[in-house]
């Protein structure tokens with residue numbers, strides 16, 4: 001196994017896309033699951049802290065080491081097996097998401113999860129239960145993981161297949177490949193009824209696979225995944241629609257969203273419904289000068305076209321909504337072919353990417369919310385968040401997954417004082433989201449710097465019960481310690 005010990009050679013392993021910085025003594029590059037098992041067995045004996053690294057596109061410091069060593073999965077990057085009959089694909093954790101999408105397409109198949117950044121690894125996606133724009137129509141990574149192989153912190157191999165192992169009376173019973181048996185007591189609590197990536201997924205009668213999706217590398221190293229694919233849609237349609245009034249943009253998006261809950265005949269079945277506020281559009285205009293400024297809001301939509309004849313029905317119905325909500329019809333961007341579709345995707349990706357670049361350049365940590373609230377509170381929460389940052393005189397951009405009531409408000413501090421004010425406001429926005437029945441994290445997870453906010457969402461008893469699950473699987477607390485939990489969560493358990 002390649003091991004890098006010269007700090008000059010591993011600087012890029014000490015930070016992620018949030019500009020969160022860490023330190024470590026070495027970076028290890030295993031080339032097989034077996035090497036990982038032997039490595040972890042040894043690390044456990046030495047109580048050596050190990051931080052798992054995917055592609056470092058995470059935005060919560062999850063892959064950033066706090067001492068010890070980094071275990072990079074970049075050499076485990078083989079696509080192992082496609083099964084066209086069952087439409088499944090078995091891959092190693094270091095395969096890049098973009099490659100999975102392209103590979104599936106070459107077989108006429110489609111992998112739906114799209115966490116905006118396609119340079120991430122599939123193992124990182126499963127570890128964070130990544131979602132994104134298409135989660136509106138297709139759900140999150142969890143919905144597409146059929147099987148997992150996991151190396152536990154003691155080096156044991158656990159193979160899990162969806163549908164084979166369910167919790168019974170609030171306990172999960174796991175059997176490792178060696179025959180070792182493990183019982184995990186599951187706490188009883190209610191997860192918020194919104195898209196949620198905060199802490200472990202725990203539900204009555206849950207499937208064991210689901211505990212290991214969204215675990216942020218705290219319970220084991222995912223070394224193989226079997227993914228469910230879908231038939232590739234015949235065609236994809238996308239559009240970006242600009243508005244001269246923010247409220248028109250908001251009402252337009254809300255109107256399209258309500259179609260999915262009203263049982264009426266419609267040609268509109270969106271898989272993505274994304275929103276951009278005026279500040280996002282101004283921010284983006286540097287890279288996309290054709291944005292019709294001073295636009296006050298924009299909505300990006302995507303839809304699969306399974307039968308080409310439905311495209312004209314879709315456009316006819318859409319035009320009614322465009323007129324009703326005063327869209328700027330002079331400046332709608334449509335994508336009917338592959339290359340213009342990619343341009344839309346680039347437009348959506350750019351806002352997140354440019355925010356990350358901004359914070360890296362100013363050398364602050366990213367202050368971007370990941371809160372989600374129930375649909376009925378979405379508009380009120382949007383206004384509340386805006387009022388908070390505007391009252392404090394902070395620059396910001398506000399955009400994201402309207403379809404899931406999940407927008408990211410990114411504060412753009414100009415100096416240290418504004419960063420501190422931004423942090424205080426960020427906390428208030430988390431408190432408000434939880435009070436409304438929402439979550440502090442819809443998709444990015446807790447990582448290292450959202451641990452305080454995680455405490456706003458669940459009681460200390462619930463967090464301790466989650467920590468107990470980790471302690472059973474990782475008694476020496478070597479793996480990704482510092483993600484999700486504080487040291488004190490493990491006291492007296």
Ligand SMILES: Cc1cc2nc3c(=O)[nH]c(=O)nc-3n(C[C@H](O)[C@H](O)[C@H](O)COP(=O)(O)OP(=O)(O)OC[C@H]3O[C@@H](n4cnc5c(N)ncnc54)[C@H](O)[C@@H]3O)c2cc1C
Pocket residue numbers: 016017051052053054055056057058059061062063073093114115116117119120121122123124125126127128129130131132133216217218220221222223349352353356443444480483
């Ligand atoms: C521009 C941009 C836009 C983004 N937009 C979205 C979005 O819309 N939706 C979204 O969900 N995310 C988004 N992200 C965040 C990020 O892309 C996802 O969190 C992604 O899933 C992380 O994958 P990674 O391989 O980079 O993981 P890393 O950042 O390397 O790691 C993330 C976490 O997973 C753990 N981990 C990684 N691999 C494994 C493994 N094999 N086994 C166990 N644990 C592991 C790490 O230790 C860490 O805790 C965005 C990021 C960027 C930069």
